[in-house]
Amino acid sequence: MFAPRQDPGGRTQTGFTSRTIRVFIIDDSSVVRAIFSRLVESEPGLELAGTAGSAEEALRQFGTQPVDVVLLDLEMPGMGGMRALPEIIRQSGRARVMVVSSLTAEGAEHTVQALGLGAADALLKPGAGGFDRAYRDRLVERIHSLGGRPLQPSQQGGARSQPLLVGPTQSAIRPEVLAIGASTGGIHATGQLLRGLPARIGIPVIITQHLPVEFSEPYAKQLRELSGREVLLAADGQSLQPDCIHLAPGDGHLTVVRRGDRAVIRLDRNAASTGCMPSVDPMFASLAAVFGANVLGVVLTGMGRDGTEGAHALVEAGGNVLVQDEASSAVWGMPGSIARAGLAAAALPPCELALRIAAALGRA
Numbered sequence: 001m002f003a004p005r006q007d008p009g010g011r012t013q014t015g016f017t018s019r020t021i022r023v024f025i026i027d028d029s030s031v032v033r034a035i036f037s038r039l040v041e042s043e044p045g046l047e048l049a050g051t052a053g054s055a056e057e058a059l060r061q062f063g064t065q066p067v068d069v070v071l072l073d074l075e076m077p078g079m080g081g082m083r084a085l086p087e088i089i090r091q092s093g094r095a096r097v098m099v100v101s102s103l104t105a106e107g108a109e110h111t112v113q114a115l116g117l118g119a120a121d122a123l124l125k126p127g128a129g130g131f132d133r134a135y136r137d138r139l140v141e142r143i144h145s146l147g148g149r150p151l152q153p154s155q156q157g158g159a160r161s162q163p164l165l166v167g168p169t170q171s172a173i174r175p176e177v178l179a180i181g182a183s184t185g186g187i188h189a190t191g192q193l194l195r196g197l198p199a200r201i202g203i204p205v206i207i208t209q210h211l212p213v214e215f216s217e218p219y220a221k222q223l224r225e226l227s228g229r230e231v232l233l234a235a236d237g238q239s240l241q242p243d244c245i246h247l248a249p250g251d252g253h254l255t256v257v258r259r260g261d262r263a264v265i266r267l268d269r270n271a272a273s274t275g276c277m278p279s280v281d282p283m284f285a286s287l288a289a290v291f292g293a294n295v296l297g298v299v300l301t302g303m304g305r306d307g308t309e310g311a312h313a314l315v316e317a318g319g320n321v322l323v324q325d326e327a328s329s330a331v332w333g334m335p336g337s338i339a340r341a342g343l344a345a346a347a348l349p350p351c352e353l354a355l356r357i358a359a360a361l362g363r364a
Contacts, residue, residue: 021147022049022066024092026058026081027073027100035131036071036100043140055084062091068147072119074101074110082110085117096120096146096185096330100139109218115187116222120146120330145184145303145331170320170345175296175360177203177240177256177263179287181280181310183210183302185330187219189350190300194227196354201361204240205229206254206287208280210302213250220247238265248278255286263290274306280334284310293318296360298353299344301329305337315343322356323347 023040025048027033033051040046049067052058056078058070070092074081081088081101089097099122104111111122121142126135178201182190186209211219216233223231223245231245232238234254240246240263248254252267266286272279280299284307287295297314299307301324311321321344323335328349338344346356 019045019148020047021045021068021143022047023069023071023143023147024049024058024061024067024095025051025071026053026055026076026088027051027071028053028076029073032073032125039136039139040143046140046143055079055081055088059084059087059091062088062093067092067095069143070095070097071100071143072097073125074099074103074107074114082114082117085114085119089118098123098142098146100125108215109221112187112215112218112222116191116226118188120185120188145333148331167321167339167342167344168315170322170356170360171293171318173293173318173320174362175203175320176291176294177206177287178296178298178357179206179208179283180298180300181208181283181302181307181334182300183276183304183306183331183334185301186210187222189324189328189330190223191226192350193298193300193354193357194223194229196351196358197227198358198361199228200243201358202242203361204242205245206234206240206248206256206283207245208248208254208278208283210276210278210306211250216247216249223247234265234267236265236267239263240265248283251277253278253282255282256290257286258290272306273309274304276304276306280307281310285313288313288317288319291317291319295319296357297321298323298357299335299338300324300350301331302334303331304333307334308337308341308343311338311341311343320345320360322353324353325349 025033025036040048050061072081097119099114099119102125104122104124220231220233229245233249234246252269255266255268256263257266284297314321323338323344325347326332339347
């Protein structure tokens, strides 16, 4: 549900691996467990690590064998998927968790909450007759993307990791706007970054997160509660405000234009080259045109390469781009594409990105 609509080459952007991906299924429906089990066992490169009818049963099994990806239902008897999610991530060896639940359609707020707690992705569980070829292909692609590389614990909370300088050195120009782009795993990563920022940074924050439109308002609500900042869903003519988060809606690209002495938002619904809606590329490109070198762009975890074209525009205008490092990313597609293009000043975990941003603003 949260993977962007990709261009035809997007499937390989995440770097599918020849390593076998071990999948664990948690669902209280024996029928669903059986369907997903057959799907995993029939797919080359995937292996069934186990199944459980409850979170409690799954937690008892974790630790006996490695797990790369967990398919998790939210609505189950007992603890349920939501309450058990942090413990599932911990006891499974930090496997990537994909929420596969009927709540992902009707309970957008529940799904956004799960993604904020650390779930990497979400996909609707289809109704009767919905487990067709298209659904199977979509689910398998997500599993491959999430399980393509074992997640290595980042050095957050321990010694500071050394920044990986993969492009131009970050300039000393103080930014006038902070722009963040993210996709798969991005809700959790954005939360970590925002928690690490000072309460007041004095500039507007613009966020493009790949999300369907029905999840925009629940995510805006979560950002308000998490950051303590005002959060506005972007709308045409909306002025950028210091210490306010402007969030791209699910049905339009958030771009910025100059109107007199004001920078205002203009929603663009034209197709982006990556096929994403909303897309990071037009956001970055418009900010480069309006603010020049006074933009700090950040790209967090996500599938594909959205943000790379826009990062080119930012760097050419003299701005800076930081990306999330591979070790802490759910999928190192978007940030990895920018790093490999030599456009990122540093690749760091979210908490260290926050420190770098604060230093750029003179608020370390």
